[in-house]
Amino acid sequence: IAGITQAPTSQILAAGRRMTLRCTQDMRHNAMYWYRQDLGLGLRLIHYSNTAGTTGKGEVPDGYSVSRANTDDFPLTLASAVPSQTSVYFCASSAQGWGEQFFGPGTRLTVL
Amino acid sequence: RKEVEQDPGPFNVPEGATVAFNCTYSNSASQSFFWYRQDCRKEPKLLMSVYSSGNEDGRFTAQLNRASQYISLLIRDSKLSDSATYLCVVSPRSGANNLFFGTGTRLTVIP
Numbered sequence: 001i002a003g004i005t006q007a008p009t010s011q012i013l014a015a016g017r018r019m020t021l022r023c024t025q026d027m028r029h030n031a032m033y034w035y036r037q038d039l040g041l042g043l044r045l046i047h048y049s050n051t052a053g054t055t056g057k058g059e060v061p062d063g064y065s066v067s068r069a070n071t072d073d074f075p076l077t078l079a080s081a082v083p084s085q086t087s088v089y090f091c092a093s094s095a096q097g098w099g100e101q102f103f104g105p106g107t108r109l110t111v112l
Numbered sequence: 113r114k115e116v117e118q119d120p121g122p123f124n125v126p127e128g129a130t131v132a133f134n135c136t137y138s139n140s141a142s143q144s145f146f147w148y149r150q151d152c153r154k155e156p157k158l159l160m161s162v163y164s165s166g167n168e169d170g171r172f173t174a175q176l177n178r179a180s181q182y183i184s185l186l187i188r189d190s191k192l193s194d195s196a197t198y199l200c201v202v203s204p205r206s207g208a209n210n211l212f213f214g215t216g217t218r219l220t221v222i223p
Binding site: 033035040041042043044045048058059090099100101102103104105106 | 156210216
């Protein structure tokens with residue numbers, strides 16, 4: 001692995017289903033983030049984690065949960081998907097909380 | 113008011129042209145500033161950081177104006193490969209945990 005990986009690349013999901021988007025980094029970065037990107041709205045922060053064992057809410061956290069059991073992994077869970085969660089989801093990491101962020105390739109999620 | 117605002121464009125310029133983008137930010141306490149580049153259906157990637165003294169990287173020059181709360185990006189001698197969306201990004205360092213992204217300015221360089 002080099003950098004950040006995300007899985008799946010894309011997914012079509014029925015409303016009401018549970019879904020976990022996976023994110024793994026191998027740069028030993030302390031901070032990790034989940035964003036969603038929607039046309040005309042730009043990137044919006046969903047949740048973040050400053051270090052393993054801690055998480056925080058971003059701008060649009062409702063309907064999403066995260067965990068940070070170790071440094072490398074930062075999964076994002078949609079407990080019961082709704083069509084408004086159709087978006088492109090990017091995971092990112094940074095060495096510190098305010099510096100350059102490195103992004104994964106994204107997950108394109110469609111909720112029907 | 114949005115944290116970061118950009119003109120969405122699109123900017124359509126011929127090869128070799130010089131093009132400039134501006135973006136404004138609302139938090140006067142913001143500490144770190146960046147320009148990211150995003151190609152269609154790809155992830156954002158850091159283009160350059162923006163320092164108080166301004167900085168230059170080849171054909172790209174970034175400037176920060178704290179008094180007016182805006183940052184700019186100048187691209188000289190535009191190449192076809194410069195076609196992308198350019199995201200203005202601001203970080204309020206004081207205890208904040210995230211970057212604020214503008215919606216992006218779309219540039220198309222025409223042969």
